[in-house]
Amino acid sequence: FRRVLFRSKTLKDRDYRLRDVAEQHESLEGLNARHGVLVEQISDLTTEIDTLNSDLTNQTALRSEEKTEHETTIADAKEGVEAMKEAIDILSHFYGAAAKAFMQAEQSPDDEMPDAGFSGNYTGSQSASTGIMGLMEVILGDFQRTIKETTAAEEQAVRDFIEYERETKMSITTKSTAKEALEHEKTENDGELQTAEESLRTQQELLDGAVEQWEKLLPGCVADPGMSAEERGAKRDQEIAEIGRASCRERV
DSSP, rough: OHHHHHHHHHHHHHHHHHHHOOOOOOHHHHHHHHHHHHHHHHHHHHHHHHHHHHHHHHHHHHHHHHHHHHHHHHHHHHHHHHHHHHHHHEEEEEEEHHHHHHHHHHSSSSSOOOOSSSSSOOOOOOHHHHHHHHHHHHHHHHHOOOOOOOHHHHHHHHHHHHHEEEEEEEEHHHHHHHHHHHHHHHHHHHHHHHHHHHHHHHHHHHHHHHHHHHHHHHHHHHHHTTTHHHHHHHHHHHHHHHHHHHHHHOOO
16 A cells, blocks of 8 residues: 555656646746847847937037038128128229219319320229129128028028937937846846756756656556667656646646
8 A cells, every 4th residue: 555655656746847847848938038039129229229329420420510611601701791891892982083083074174184095084984883883782692691591501400400419319318228128137037047947957857856766666657668768758758748738728
């Protein structure tokens, strides 16, 4: 009777060990799968963060270049405005003085003046003055318009860049926070994975001992005495899989 009880206890112990090993295998599969997902997600976030940082650096450099170009354009246009105003002022005085001299000469001609080779006083091309002054006014207007448009373009570029920079930095912060959380989870998962692997080795050793004890008691019921070690191992793996499936059905 005691032998029967011992055999029954040994059989139950073997079955329990089989179930423990099957459950441990299932746990390891889940942890390994999660490890793979975490590694991929962390890698994707790292790439995205690097791309955002690179883009921000490039856009910052381009914004600096654009700002310099705008400042140079505005400075050149301002110099042009001053030059054109000065030129217009000089020509205005010149043509004004010439016209005044002409009027005075018409009113009091000097008969004793030597012949200069042409009739009348030289007063500058009064007919051309209007065209020249008009052209200079157009050029002045072009310079002033350039200043206005370039200033407006710079102000808009500043607003656009500020918005882009804000959104990009916010995205970097969000992705960095998510990456840190995933890395923390991966650290915990790796710890659980290491513990599960150690537990599996322990459970496997216990199972090997239980199976060995069972085979000694009932070699004919468990394994054909003519089986090789590889065949017995394969049979044991099959039993582990069957126990695992039964455990899953019980949980369902």
